Amino acid sequence: MDKKISFPADLPEGAISALMQKQNNVQPSVIVIGSGISGLAAARNLSEASFKVIVLESRDRIGGRIHTDYSFGCPVDMGASWLHGVSDENPLAPIIRRLGLTLYRTSGDDSILYDHDLESYGLFDAHGNKIPPQLVTEVGDAFKRILEETEKIRDETTNDMSVLQGISIVLERNPELRLQGMAYEVLQWYLCRMEAWFAVDANLISLKCWDQDECLSGGHGLMVQGYEPVIRTIAKDLDIRLSHRVTQVC
Numbered sequence: 001m002d003k004k005i006s007f008p009a010d011l012p013e014g015a016i017s018a019l020m021q022k023q024n025n026v027q028p029s030v031i032v033i034g035s036g037i038s039g040l041a042a043a044r045n046l047s048e049a050s051f052k053v054i055v056l057e058s059r060d061r062i063g064g065r066i067h068t069d070y071s072f073g074c075p076v077d078m079g080a081s082w083l084h085g086v087s088d089e090n091p092l093a094p095i096i097r098r099l100g101l102t103l104y105r106t107s108g109d110d111s112i113l114y115d116h117d118l119e120s121y122g123l124f125d126a127h128g129n130k131i132p133p134q135l136v137t138e139v140g141d142a143f144k145r146i147l148e149e150t151e152k153i154r155d156e157t158t159n160d161m162s163v164l165q166g167i168s169i170v171l172e173r174n175p176e177l178r179l180q181g182m183a184y185e186v187l188q189w190y191l192c193r194m195e196a197w198f199a200v201d202a203n204l205i206s207l208k209c210w211d212q213d214e215c216l217s218g219g220h221g222l223m224v225q226g227y228e229p230v231i232r233t234i235a236k237d238l239d240i241r242l243s244h245r246v247t248q249v250c
């Protein structure tokens with residue numbers, strides 16, 4: 001899109017595309033980078049608003065951090081596997097309902113699956129000795145305090161930095177928050193757990209954005225048939241070019 005156009009507020013769906021078409025006499029086109037669920041959802045919406053959309057995906061498959069492996073003969077989600085917010089306000093609800101996908105509710109008292117509480121699993125040191133759960137809890141509290149301190153750092157600056165940088169600054173300024181020995185090791189585990197949530201190293205997690213998500217109501221449900229059907233539905237009939245890594249945006 002190389003021409004700047006201003007639009008009146010509150011245009012109905014498809015009106016922007018129609019306006020651009022009228023002014024340029026061509027169907028407006030958009031390139032979406034990445035076929036993760038965000039890229040696919042953007043591409044789907046733009047396509048429904050009459051834009052010509054091409055999705056460029058660097059991998060040889062769609063879905064990004066949503067990927068269901070069927071090689072065991074049953075669906076195993078390698079990335080996202082829960083629908084957080086089992087409610088009508090969830091934008092995925094209509095798709096899940098239309099496809100008749102089963103959700104196994106894991107929130108509430110009826111859950112038989114493991115939860116992220118420290119009673120359901122133990123931490124062990126490199127020699128196989130169980131780390132006292134109390135130490136794990138204490139370090140968890142310390143990690144929480146460190147993260148709270150990083151909020152001050154991000155309020156001080158308009159520029160973003162990584163969570164790792166934020167933590168380094170906090171530890172520099174607050175030597176009392178530094179941990180030693182086994183407590184330090186456990187702290188590394190908490191950091192690794194955070195990295196696992198985001199599937200990137202802490203030096204790539206945005207300090208400004210990492211905790212800006214909003215949880216929908218309705219609790220959590222495991223996608224019994226895997227997430228893949230949802231991804232396939234959003235991606236249906238979109239022009240997606242796999243193995244196309246974008247290296248430059250001019």
Ligand SMILES: Cc1cc2nc3c(=O)[nH]c(=O)nc-3n(C[C@H](O)[C@H](O)[C@H](O)COP(=O)(O)OP(=O)(O)OC[C@H]3O[C@@H](n4cnc5c(N)ncnc54)[C@H](O)[C@@H]3O)c2cc1C
Pocket residue numbers: 033034035036037038039056057058059062063064065066078079080081082083084196197198199244245246247
């Ligand atoms: C192990 C794990 C478990 C999770 N569990 C859950 C869960 O249970 N429930 C939940 O809601 N969320 C969960 N999440 C988070 C969820 O998977 C992600 O928030 C979501 O999939 C991110 O989607 P996205 O489209 O924003 O990014 P991604 O899925 O990362 O998509 C980005 C896409 O862009 C492509 N790309 C990147 N750079 C380029 C480039 N230069 N050119 C072309 N293509 C490019 C990538 O290959 C990728 O396909 C989990 C994540 C992980 C890793």
